[in-house]
Amino acid sequence: MDKYLANLTTEQVNERTEELDRCGTAEILTMINREDTAVPEAVGKVIPQITQAVDMIVDAIRGGGRLFYFGAGTSGRLGVLDASECPPTFGVSPDLVQGHIAGGDTALRNAVEDSEDNEALGRDEITRLGITAADVVTGIAASGRTPYVLGAVRQAKAVGAKTIGLTTNPDSLLQNCVDICIAPVTGPEALTGSTRMKSGTAQKLVLNMLTTATMVRLGKVYGNRMVDLNATNGKLVERAKRIFCDITGGSEEDAEKYLWAAGKRTKLAILMFCSGLEAPAAQAALDENGGNLRQAFSSLGIDPPGPGSAGR
Numbered sequence: 001m002d003k004y005l006a007n008l009t010t011e012q013v014n015e016r017t018e019e020l021d022r023c024g025t026a027e028i029l030t031m032i033n034r035e036d037t038a039v040p041e042a043v044g045k046v047i048p049q050i051t052q053a054v055d056m057i058v059d060a061i062r063g064g065g066r067l068f069y070f071g072a073g074t075s076g077r078l079g080v081l082d083a084s085e086c087p088p089t090f091g092v093s094p095d096l097v098q099g100h101i102a103g104g105d106t107a108l109r110n111a112v113e114d115s116e117d118n119e120a121l122g123r124d125e126i127t128r129l130g131i132t133a134a135d136v137v138t139g140i141a142a143s144g145r146t147p148y149v150l151g152a153v154r155q156a157k158a159v160g161a162k163t164i165g166l167t168t169n170p171d172s173l174l175q176n177c178v179d180i181c182i183a184p185v186t187g188p189e190a191l192t193g194s195t196r197m198k199s200g201t202a203q204k205l206v207l208n209m210l211t212t213a214t215m216v217r218l219g220k221v222y223g224n225r226m227v228d229l230n231a232t233n234g235k236l237v238e239r240a241k242r243i244f245c246d247i248t249g250g251s252e253e254d255a256e257k258y259l260w261a262a263g264k265r266t267k268l269a270i271l272m273f274c275s276g277l278e279a280p281a282a283q284a285a286l287d288e289n290g291g292n293l294r295q296a297f298s299s300l301g302i303d304p305p306g307p308g309s310a311g312r
Helices: 025-036 038-044 047-062 073-084 086-090 113-117 119-128 147-158 198-217 234-248 252-261 266-275 279-288 293-299
Strands: 067-071 097-101 136-140 162-166 180-182
Touching (some): 038 198, 047 067, 047 162, 067 073, 073 086, 073 136, 113 147, 119 147, 136 147, 234 252, 234 266, 252 266, 266 293, 279 293
Parallel strands (some): 162 180
16 A cells, blocks of 8 residues: 555545435535635635745746646646636737646546556656746646656756646645645545545636736736737627727727727737727837736826726
């Protein structure tokens, strides 16, 4: 028996749910929900470490680096999910935030559990992806000991990349391999050892925080509006129109006119409307200010309109 695994907090028996199989549906759900309420508190306790991680990621991206996630099973799927949502939400290249899972894309839908035991596979991924000292590598493992993840972060450190660990167990092997370890301790699962539950929820919350806070810091957000979203379908076009109108006070007709003139780039459309500049000049103003819309307004002598502007 693996004593390390047996002693993990997430592998312990939850005394509060030991009668789970004897309960009716509503009681089962109530027990699960009661356990889940502890997750945000656990995440809240590690905000100092999340803060350090975000600052590290922001500095890396500003220096031309990228953010990579590596995980297996649920942890890997959550990393791929978070990475895949960055391009449509923040208008970034798919290369900027990348999620990789042990077993490859097949493992997103089908369990390829033995691949997580291959530390060499994790090491090889770092080489295959051309990861350098400019990048940040985040290993995600509820147990904090997944060989694939440990291989990835160890090789990442070897090439000089910055490293982050995300686990739901304290004092893990992963903690000893990374620059910053984020470890919200969620305790025993309602279903013993099923880390797709509280552990997975905690990981999802942390990943949301990492990328969202990073993109806010990088000027991808204005107020709390997704001004860099990619309006690639009907729903997102309508959202872009609402964002345009909310910020500028313009009409729906204005939104359509300027969004189309801006190639459906919401941030550019807003600056064009507020400044009177044509697309090339407005884009140049954004480029000169690192894509930050608020800074572009300031550089053009325009009072920032819309959300988040009061008292600034």
